[in-house]
Amino acid sequence: MSKTLAAYFSASGTTAKVAETLAKAANADVYEIKPxxxxxxxDLDWTNKKSRSSR
Ligand SMILES: Cc1cc2nc3c(=O)[nH]c(=O)nc-3n(C[C@H](O)[C@H](O)[C@H](O)COP(=O)(O)O)c2cc1C
Structure with missing residues (x-):
């Protein structure tokens, strides 16, 4: 049987927690995509139109 991979990108840690929970439930490997x-x-200030994330 093929193995499942839970690959995630998380800026603040919220998605990371969900990915870890999901990976455990699905018996998947987990991989963090890092910038x-x-x-x-x-950079993450969405209220600033010139911030890295806004651009
Ligand atoms: C640059 C940026 C833009 C975001 N834009 C939205 C948005 O348009 N709508 C929304 O509901 N949440 C938005 N969020 C909030 C994220 O969806 C929320 O904080 C989420 O928990 C992020 O989890 P993560 O950082 O682990 O990926 C934004 C967050 C960031 C950092």
Missing amino acids: AVPYTRA
Whole structure:
């Protein structure tokens, strides 16, 4: 039987928790997709039209 992989990207940890729970329930391997350059708090400021995440 093929093995399932739960691959996730999480900026704040919320999706990470869900992915871990899902992976356990599905007996899946878990893999975190990480940005080459980590996101800072300022990068994630969606109220700033010029922030990295907004652009
Ligand atoms: C840049 C950015 C944009 C977001 N945009 C939305 C949005 O449009 N609608 C929404 O409901 N939540 C939005 N969120 C909130 C995220 O969906 C929420 O914080 C989620 O828990 C993030 O989980 P994660 O960081 O583990 O992926 C946004 C968060 C960030 C950082």
